[in-house]
Amino acid sequence: xxxxxxxxxxxxxxxxxxxxxxxxxxxxxxxxxxxxxxxxxxxxxxxxxxxxxxxxxxxxxxxxxxxxxxxxxxxxxxxxxxxxxxxxxxxxxxxxxxxxxxxxxxxxxxxxxxxxxxxxxxxxxxxxxxxxxxxxxxxxxxxxxxxxxxxxxxxxxxxxxxxxxxxxxxxxxxxxxxxxxxxxxxxxxxxxxxxxxxxxxxxxxxxxxxxxxxxxxxxxxxxxxxxxxxxxxxxxxxxxxxxxxxxxxxxxxxxxxxxxxxxxxxxxxxxxxxxxxxxxxxxxxxxxxxxxxxxxxxxxxxxxxxxxxxxxxxxxxxxxxxxxxxxxxxxxxxxxxxxxxxxxxxxxxxxxxx
Amino acid sequence: xxxxxxxxxxxxxxxxxxxxxxxxxxxxxxxxxxxxxxxxxxxxxxxxxxxxxxxxxxxxxxxxxxxxxxxxxxxxxxxxxxxxxxxxxxxxxxxxxxxxxxxxxxxxxxxxxxxxxxxxxxxxxxxxxxxxxxxxxxxxxxxxxxxxxxxxxxxxxxxxxxxxxxxxxxxxxxxxxxxxxxxxxxxxxxxxxxxxxxxxxxxxxxxxxxxxxxxxxxxxxxxxxxxxxxxxxxxxxxxxxxxxxxxxxxxxxxxxxxxxxxxxxxxxxxxxxxxxxxxxxxxxxxxxxxxxxxxxxxxxxxxxxxxxxxxxxxxxxxxxxxxxxxxxxxxxxxxxxxxxxxxxxxxxxxxxxx
Numbered sequence: 001x002x003x004x005x006x007x008x009x010x011x012x013x014x015x016x017x018x019x020x021x022x023x024x025x026x027x028x029x030x031x032x033x034x035x036x037x038x039x040x041x042x043x044x045x046x047x048x049x050x051x052x053x054x055x056x057x058x059x060x061x062x063x064x065x066x067x068x069x070x071x072x073x074x075x076x077x078x079x080x081x082x083x084x085x086x087x088x089x090x091x092x093x094x095x096x097x098x099x100x101x102x103x104x105x106x107x108x109x110x111x112x113x114x115x116x117x118x119x120x121x122x123x124x125x126x127x128x129x130x131x132x133x134x135x136x137x138x139x140x141x142x143x144x145x146x147x148x149x150x151x152x153x154x155x156x157x158x159x160x161x162x163x164x165x166x167x168x169x170x171x172x173x174x175x176x177x178x179x180x181x182x183x184x185x186x187x188x189x190x191x192x193x194x195x196x197x198x199x200x201x202x203x204x205x206x207x208x209x210x211x212x213x214x215x216x217x218x219x220x221x222x223x224x225x226x227x228x229x230x231x232x233x234x235x236x237x238x239x240x241x242x243x244x245x246x247x248x249x250x251x252x253x254x255x256x257x258x259x260x261x262x263x264x265x266x267x268x269x270x271x272x273x274x275x276x277x278x279x280x281x282x283x284x285x286x287x288x289x290x291x292x293x294x295x296x297x298x299x300x301x302x303x304x305x306x307x308x309x310x311x312x313x314x315x316x317x318x319x320x321x322x323x324x325x326x327x328x329x330x331x332x333x334x335x336x337x338x339x340x341x342x343x344x345x346x347x348x349x350x351x352x353x354x
Numbered sequence: 355x356x357x358x359x360x361x362x363x364x365x366x367x368x369x370x371x372x373x374x375x376x377x378x379x380x381x382x383x384x385x386x387x388x389x390x391x392x393x394x395x396x397x398x399x400x401x402x403x404x405x406x407x408x409x410x411x412x413x414x415x416x417x418x419x420x421x422x423x424x425x426x427x428x429x430x431x432x433x434x435x436x437x438x439x440x441x442x443x444x445x446x447x448x449x450x451x452x453x454x455x456x457x458x459x460x461x462x463x464x465x466x467x468x469x470x471x472x473x474x475x476x477x478x479x480x481x482x483x484x485x486x487x488x489x490x491x492x493x494x495x496x497x498x499x500x501x502x503x504x505x506x507x508x509x510x511x512x513x514x515x516x517x518x519x520x521x522x523x524x525x526x527x528x529x530x531x532x533x534x535x536x537x538x539x540x541x542x543x544x545x546x547x548x549x550x551x552x553x554x555x556x557x558x559x560x561x562x563x564x565x566x567x568x569x570x571x572x573x574x575x576x577x578x579x580x581x582x583x584x585x586x587x588x589x590x591x592x593x594x595x596x597x598x599x600x601x602x603x604x605x606x607x608x609x610x611x612x613x614x615x616x617x618x619x620x621x622x623x624x625x626x627x628x629x630x631x632x633x634x635x636x637x638x639x640x641x642x643x644x645x646x647x648x649x650x651x652x653x654x655x656x657x658x659x660x661x662x663x664x665x666x667x668x669x670x671x672x673x674x675x676x677x678x679x680x681x682x683x684x685x686x687x688x689x690x691x692x693x694x695x696x697x698x699x700x701x702x703x704x705x706x707x708x
Contacts, residue, residue: 336648
């Protein structure tokens with residue numbers, strides 16, 4: 001799933017160039033890293049990318065090894081449930097017993113081997129168990145930016161990796177709650193990764209979101225009747241309800257299980273998250289490109305080749321320069337970028353910077 | 355006097371493009387505004403600009419009405435005393451009774467008529483009185499960035515403008531002292547403008563800085579012998595001692611008088627000074643070019659056409675974008691730019707940004 005509006009890493013990310021198309025963490029577009037991370041486990045000809053139609057060309061450029069027809073543009077954004085249902089439909093049509101992994105295109109995962117080990121165990125298990133498996137990330141710190149899930153009873157094990165019933169999903173907690181989750185040890189980050197047989201996921205949609213299931217049935221018929229996928233999507237997708245897969249299915253279905261991730265994971269949801277993936281200087285500054293800092297601490301400063309960003313006497317700021325726009329904000333307010341971008345959009349001609 | 359190293363308004367100002375060549379305040383280079391402000395009082399053919407040799411071409415471009423030979427490059431910077439002595443020499447050679455005004459090329463003065471009225475009175479008085487006249491600026495606020503002078507007894511009047519003996523010059527004060535000066539009413543800002551007969555100034559140099567006077571006598575002889583001014587300057591100027599006109603003469607001579615300025619004056623010594631010459635928005639932000647601010651107060655934000663500077667949630671910052679360098683610093687630390695620029699210079703290849 002390569003969605004996103006390009007807001008959280010503005011001005012590097014834009015509507016036409018969201019985070020998954022940028023090397024925010026790592027040295028190539030994050031969607032390309034996501035595909036590369038599957039190497040040896042899932043061949044490119046079995047990878048599908050669901051994205052916005054306006055990003056089709058860019059994704060095809062970033063992922064040339066994926067068959068172009070499997071890079072699929074949603075005519076309109078409808079959140080993750082329709083995307084998941086579409087994935088289930090396409091995989092089930094290809095193989096009625098097919099197992100799928102739903103992955104975000106823009107997560108940072110450094111331990112690719114551990115990732116494949118975990119995913120492989122989940123694939124093996126999902127092929128025979130009627131569960132939707134999530135991947136839970138044992139928290140590394142008391143994050144307040146992620147949803148959590150509480151692990152229930154152990155249900156099984158595969159390749160020495162245990163899996164558990166999910167007792168419940170919980171929203172992003174406040175700091176004390178996050179600290180309690182960390183201390184209790186049975187709360188894991190909900191990474192939004194799911195592994196399941198396509199047919200199991202389709203059954204869940206039929207049960208909990210019948211209108212979405214009906215839309216998918218319509219799509220299925222149109223494909224049977226010979227429509228191309230883009231034509232069928234254009235007819236059906238706009239009529240679907242916008243809803244997240246968590247809300248539509250995961251928080252409702254009883255057959256949700258979780259594998260503990262044997263790897264690191266980071267959603268990298270905003271500029272300050274970079275600090276977790278970069279080497280800071282002695283006073284906590286993370287810099288890229290040309291940057292000079294004087295008596296300045298704990299800043300994130302992104303210049304570019306040939307353009308110097310010079311910072312004096314400030315702490316805890318994000319400063320990002322791009323050829324046509326520069327951002328300055330405190331790290332603590334980076335999650336409010338959307339509000340700033342509304343003001344940018346409201347400016348005459350401001351849309352050119354979005 | 356068009357000196358300056360281009361540091362205080364970095365990154366807009368550079369070594370090759372100091373403040374007086376920029377429209378920091380106003381809509382044309384400040385040196386051109388300075389010349390224009392004299393219109394009707396001093397014709398361009400009687401204006402001399404003393405500058406660094408590397409800025410000759412730029413000043414000639416900015417001030418096409420001044421005879422090119424009167425735009426004079428100092429081979430090396432030697433502070434204001436040698437420049438003042440050179441000015442006195444050149445004017446006295448042109449007219450033994452000549453009166454000169456020594457003016458900075460980069461001050462902001464909005465009331466040009468009041469400026470000319472004051473200067474005219476000083477010219478008239480200096481033509482017959484053996485004084486070096488300074489122009490004192492009645493303080494508008496308790497500035498700590500300027501030197502002051504204390505007015506002594508009234509010595510005369512011209513065109514209804516009184517002039518006084520200068521009791522003493524004082525260095526930049528601390529805040530409580532500046533407030534006392536403002537309250538006492540007889541302390542004026544030392545604007546570094548001087549009006550005097552050339553011969554009177556030469557006498558002062560002879561008395562208080564004989565080595566400088568000797569250097570000027572050498573220069574005088576070389577010009578008499580037919581050397582061009584650039585050739586003579588190249589021979590003599592590097593041997594002169596670096597010293598300010600205040601320290602060399604003004605603080606020592608007894609014949610220093612002061613006219614009160616009948617006009618506004620601002621040295622515009624650093625980015626935060628812009629606030630005094632611009633209209634701020636409702637929450638105190640001064641912006642130029644393309645800028646969007648969200649929940650941000652009392653900032654100075656300088657973008658450019660086509661490049662957006664977007665600021666979220668910060669107060670009291672200076673953010674200046676130029677095509678090849680961007681500055682971020684608190685207003686309160688803008689006077690420390692020099693320290694930052696030392697770090698820039700120390701960076702491999704960093705000199706390109708100075």
